[in-house]
Amino acid sequence: xxxDITIGQYFPGNSVVxxxxxxxxxxxTAIFIIMLFASNTFPGLCxxxxxxxxxxxxxxxxxKLMVKSMKPIIPVIIIxxxxxxxxxxxxxxxxxxxxxxxxxxxxxxxxxxxxxxxxICGSSLxxxxxxxxxxxxxIEQILRPLSKIKFPxxxxxxxxxxxxxxxxxxxxxxDKIMSAQKARGAELDTGSFTQRAKxxxxxxxxxxxxxxxxxxxxxxxxxxRCYNGGEGRTKLKTLVSGGKDYLALSISLLFLSAVMLIDVxxxxxx
Amino acid sequence: xxxxxxxxYTYSQGTPFEKTAVNNVDLHIEEGAFxxxxxxxxxxxxxxxxxxxxxxxxxxxxxFIDGEDIHGKNVKLRDVRFKVGLVFQYPEYQxxxxxxxxxxxxxxxxxxxxxxxxxxxxxxxxSIVGLPDDLLERSPFELSxxxxxxxxxxxxxxxxxxxxxxxxxxxxxxPKGREVILGQISEYHRRSHSxxxxxxxxxxxxxxxxEKILVMNKGEVFCYDTxxxxxxxxxxxxxxxxxxxxxxxxxxxxxxxxxxxxxxxxTVDFAVKTIREYLEQKGRVS
Amino acid sequence: xxxxxxxxxxxxxxxxxxEDTGADAPKPSEETPPVFEHLDLTIEKGSFTAILGHNGCxxxxxxxxxxxILLPSGGKVYAAGIDTSDESRLxxxxxxxxxVFQNPDNQIVASIVxxxxxxxxxxxxxxxxxxxKRVDEALxxxxxxxxxEHSPSQLSxxxxxxxxxxxxxxxxxxxxxxxxxxxxxxPAGRREVMKTIRRLNRESxxxxxxxxxxxxxxxxxxxxxxxxxxxxxxxxxPKNVFSNVELLKEVGLDVPQSTQLMxxxxxxxxxxxxxxxxxxxxxxxxxxxxxx
Numbered sequence: 061x062x063x064d065i066t067i068g069q070y071f072p073g074n075s076v077v078x079x080x081x082x083x084x085x086x087x088x089t090a091i092f093i094i095m096l097f098a099s100n101t102f103p104g105l106c107x108x109x110x111x112x113x114x115x116x117x118x119x120x121x122x123x124k125l126m127v128k129s130m131k132p133i134i135p136v137i138i139i140x141x142x143x144x145x146x147x148x149x150x151x152x153x154x155x156x157x158x159x160x161x162x163x164x165x166x167x168x169x170x171x172x173x174x175x176x177x178x179x180i181c182g183s184s185l186x187x188x189x190x191x192x193x194x195x196x197x198x199i200e201q202i203l204r205p206l207s208k209i210k211f212p213x214x215x216x217x218x219x220x221x222x223x224x225x226x227x228x229x230x231x232x233x234x235d236k237i238m239s240a241q242k243a244r245g246a247e248l249d250t251g252s253f254t255q256r257a258k259x260x261x262x263x264x265x266x267x268x269x270x271x272x273x274x275x276x277x278x279x280x281x282x283x284x285r286c287y288n289g290g291e292g293r294t295k296l297k298t299l300v301s302g303g304k305d306y307l308a309l310s311i312s313l314l315f316l317s318a319v320m321l322i323d324v325x326x327x328x329x330x
Numbered sequence: 331x332x333x334x335x336x337x338x339y340t341y342s343q344g345t346p347f348e349k350t351a352v353n354n355v356d357l358h359i360e361e362g363a364f365x366x367x368x369x370x371x372x373x374x375x376x377x378x379x380x381x382x383x384x385x386x387x388x389x390x391x392x393x394f395i396d397g398e399d400i401h402g403k404n405v406k407l408r409d410v411r412f413k414v415g416l417v418f419q420y421p422e423y424q425x426x427x428x429x430x431x432x433x434x435x436x437x438x439x440x441x442x443x444x445x446x447x448x449x450x451x452x453x454x455x456x457s458i459v460g461l462p463d464d465l466l467e468r469s470p471f472e473l474s475x476x477x478x479x480x481x482x483x484x485x486x487x488x489x490x491x492x493x494x495x496x497x498x499x500x501x502x503x504x505p506k507g508r509e510v511i512l513g514q515i516s517e518y519h520r521r522s523h524s525x526x527x528x529x530x531x532x533x534x535x536x537x538x539x540x541e542k543i544l545v546m547n548k549g550e551v552f553c554y555d556t557x558x559x560x561x562x563x564x565x566x567x568x569x570x571x572x573x574x575x576x577x578x579x580x581x582x583x584x585x586x587x588x589x590x591x592x593x594x595x596x597t598v599d600f601a602v603k604t605i606r607e608y609l610e611q612k613g614r615v616s
Numbered sequence: 617x618x619x620x621x622x623x624x625x626x627x628x629x630x631x632x633x634x635e636d637t638g639a640d641a642p643k644p645s646e647e648t649p650p651v652f653e654h655l656d657l658t659i660e661k662g663s664f665t666a667i668l669g670h671n672g673c674x675x676x677x678x679x680x681x682x683x684x685i686l687l688p689s690g691g692k693v694y695a696a697g698i699d700t701s702d703e704s705r706l707x708x709x710x711x712x713x714x715x716v717f718q719n720p721d722n723q724i725v726a727s728i729v730x731x732x733x734x735x736x737x738x739x740x741x742x743x744x745x746x747x748x749k750r751v752d753e754a755l756x757x758x759x760x761x762x763x764x765e766h767s768p769s770q771l772s773x774x775x776x777x778x779x780x781x782x783x784x785x786x787x788x789x790x791x792x793x794x795x796x797x798x799x800x801x802x803p804a805g806r807r808e809v810m811k812t813i814r815r816l817n818r819e820s821x822x823x824x825x826x827x828x829x830x831x832x833x834x835x836x837x838x839x840x841x842x843x844x845x846x847x848x849x850x851x852x853x854p855k856n857v858f859s860n861v862e863l864l865k866e867v868g869l870d871v872p873q874s875t876q877l878m879x880x881x882x883x884x885x886x887x888x889x890x891x892x893x894x895x896x897x898x899x900x901x902x903x904x905x906x907x908x
Contacts (some may be wrong), residue, residue, distance in 0.1 A: 233423075236418065236423075237423065237424055239380070239385050239418065240416075240418045240421065240423075240424040241424060241436075242385060242411065243383060243385060243411055243415070243416040243417075243418070243486070244411075244424075244436055244437035244440060244485060244486065244489070245408055245411055245412060245436075245437055245440030245441060245489070246440065247408065247440075261426065262424075262426045262436065265426035266423055266424050266425065266426050269423075269425075269426075269471065270423055
């Protein structure tokens with residue numbers, strides 16, 4: 061059933077990674093992504109991977125979870141690597157009919173695969189160890205300086221909060237509407253593509269109607285509780301950073317510089 | 331008409347959230363009966379009714395409609411759903427068509443009936459729930475809450491199911507609205523001779539309309555009997571956390587006070603009659 | 617002392633019809649007749665008033681006037697002494713007069729219970745330490761402290777509605793207006809919410825205005841106002857209101873079954889039957905005297 065899908069999966073825990081300030085975790089994740097794309101050499105990439113491994117081990121999460129998070133992107137990985145293997149010019153190693161596998165192709169696609177996997181693992185580590193609510197707060201606080209240039213940081217965060225709040229409600233509702241239409245003889249999983257698309261109308265229209273109604277009622281309820289935009293708002297919980305957050309940030313910066321240095325040092329070789 | 335055999339359903343089997351919603355239910359509901367289903371939230375009544383038209387597949391056990399195993403080899407579930415119409419709670423939220431008539435026609439059209447037949451059925455169903463003809467071409471979204479509810483109920487009635495199941499059709503309505511809808515359902519039952527299952531939280535409503543009452547508790551059938559027989563167990567029903575009609579409570583209190591009076595009183599008229607009889611017996615009638 | 621005064625108020629839906637989201641509000645048509653005309657009503661501080669009426673009688677619309685969600689087309693509404701048409705004091709009004717709606721799902725903003733309860737306080741810019749204390753107190757008052765870190769989607773309807781009430785009382789309002797708070801709940805949820813409301817009224821002195829069409833709930837108030845066709849047709853203590861069995865049935869309402877029994881007995885010749893009886897205990901006491 062739809063209800064069983066967990067969105068923004070978060071696995072509560074008490075590890076160092078869980079306890080890090082979410083703002084720092086966001087920054088560190090960004091630094092990790094820079095590492096991945098800044099390194100053009102295998103040694104550089106290895107350093108980035110070592111960094112991830114340390115963080116992953118510190119989080120105490122099971123490797124199975126990481127493998128599971130890979131599942132949805134397997135097709136993407138396969139497609140990009142195939143394209144890279146066959147279409148990048150270089151010294152041919154093997155040729156089948158019109159297609160040639162070149163050394164450059166192999167190398168680039170190898171890089172691509174590692175980067176993609178590491179990217180997904182890195183961001184999964186962030187969402188697995190940070191509750192979506194805290195993450196939203198962190199995003200709001202990081203973006204807050206941008207509100208000076210009229211960037212709607214608070215509004216964005218409020219939208220994310222409400223979206224998180226209503227995802228389970230709307231999934232449940234979708235389930236209910238689907239059952240109700242099935243009870244009236246709707247066929248949702250058979251027929252041609254157009255037939256199936258048509259069969260979705262009786263689900264989508266009620267869902268939209270109810271979402272609008274919910275939005276209207278929620279807006280009213282928020283106004284009744286004195287909601288007046290982000291100005292002058294205080295928070296029940298504020299994110300606090302301490303020594304360990306700065307330490308973690310320093311470590312990640314250290315790794316980033318290492319990646320950069322190795323890249324510069326080995327660039328001639330590659 | 332409806333028979334279940336050791337029907338069991340377990341949610342999220344194999345996970346820490348595992349919960350048996352319906353447990354080993356053997357049920358036999360006669361053709362043409364008007365059955366009230368009572369039970370509190372989590373008693374399994376909603377899960378049970380979704381088994382009866384195949385929306386939920388039992389974890390174990392069987393469901394027979396008209397003697398036919400609905401998960402049997404040559405049975406199409408879609409046909410079962412036309413035979414067993416199910417009106418969900420707050421059914422007005424499933425309305426989607428541009429006009430009332432089209433929305434009511436959705437079910438019958440899915441059955442593959444001719445246009446004329448669909449039209450006849452739409453008109454018939456609309457009249458049962460008291461929707462005037464001039465509303466049929468209006469957008470259902472313009473109607474009042476109570477009218478929308480009736481459009482949705484008509485949408486299922488128009489399939490002319492042999493069994494009509496309604497999950498709390500009166501939820502959120504005011505007393506007048508409740509009375510009107512229950513009256514229409516009762517009229518539909520009388521005219522169509524179909525089997526009607528009415529899920530409700532209100533003992534008062536069920537007591538007034540149903541010929542038989544099915545009380546569910548913790549995924550099991552607590553009792554399935556005629557209203558007078560069910561209400562003789564008023565104390566036990568109260569003990570599993572269900573509220574009995576206020577008059578039933580009053581008679582319970584009287585018996586607690588030492589008055590030897592019958593306990594199966596559940597309607598006002600019957601209460602008056604019982605009081606009169608009691609006084610006559612004592613030779614103290616005024 | 618009066619807390620809310622509705623003075624000669626007339627209201628008709630016009631271009632602001634989209635302001636209204638009440639399930640039982642009448643749909644505006646081209647030439648909108650007034651929902652109510654020249655209506656007067658005052659709510660005393662500390663009282664528990666039930667406003668009773670069938671769907672579409674204007675009770676929800678009236679409730680929405682009490683905290684300036686709707687403004688009267690004619691006449692005045694004073695909430696905690698403030699004219700509700702004074703836009704500059706809108707948030708002050710909302711702080712004094714809290715509002716709880718029918719659908720518990722559509723008034724919870726945050727995905728963690730305690731953060732939702734804090735929502736109003738965050739909006740008001742309450743200082744963090746004070747906020748913490750008031751959130752905990754509010755959760756305690758509705759008996760939801762143990763769920764403070766839960767997600768609302770894990771709660772039952774009655775629990776969600778109690779969270780919504782906590783979110784309002786965290787503002788420390790003088791009054792809570794509840795617009796059919798139990799209409800979407802099961803009997804257990806309804807009992808929970810009613811118990812919470814009564815306790816807030818008795819123990820914390822919060823003024824309660826309960827919009828409902830459930831007679832048994834109205835029977836628990838100190839005062840019942842019955843509306844029909846935009847008019848107040850009865851306004852008295854519950855037992856005096858419910859004794860008008862015929863009038864109530866005429867306007868599409870019900871009376872508690874105990875009152876019904878008394879009424880039926882009276883009609884069948886038991887002259888002593890008293891239709892001022894509104895609950896099963898009084899009813900059993902009366903019958904005991906008759907039958908013993």
